[in-house]
Amino acid sequence: MSIEHHDLIHELPEYRQRIHDLKMSNTHFSRLFDEYHIVTKEVERMETLTEPVCTETENARKAKRLHLKDQLFAMLTAESV
Incomplete structure (x- = not known):
């Protein structure tokens, strides 16, 4: 299984x-x-089963990552002041 970084x-x-x-x-x-x-x-680590967890836990971490990425993207694309 190939893991996307x-x-x-x-x-x-x-x-x-x-x-x-x-x-x-x-x-x-x-x-x-x-x-x-x-x-x-x-x-x-969850995706490679190095740290196996239930699906709900993995999905919660992916949602957290997406939320952080959205915040970072908003800051990156904000007009410089």
């Missing part, structure tokens, strides 16, 4: 520089970015 740079390569800039200048973005990658690693 969902790290933010691979998900949104066109925002590579903006991601870097926000990580350096915005503590809220940086915190969400770190949390997104922690959740992504958890989901990958």
Whole structure:
């Protein structure tokens, strides 16, 4: 079974520089970015059965990852002030 990697740079390569800039200048973005990658690693472990869990638990973590990605995307696409 091939696992698709969902790290933010691979998900949104066109925002590579903006991601870097926000990580350096915005503590809220940086915190969400770190949390997104922690959740992504958890989901990958669940998908590979390295850390087997029930379907509901896996789906809840995937929903959390999507929510974090939505927040990060909103910050990436917001007008710079």
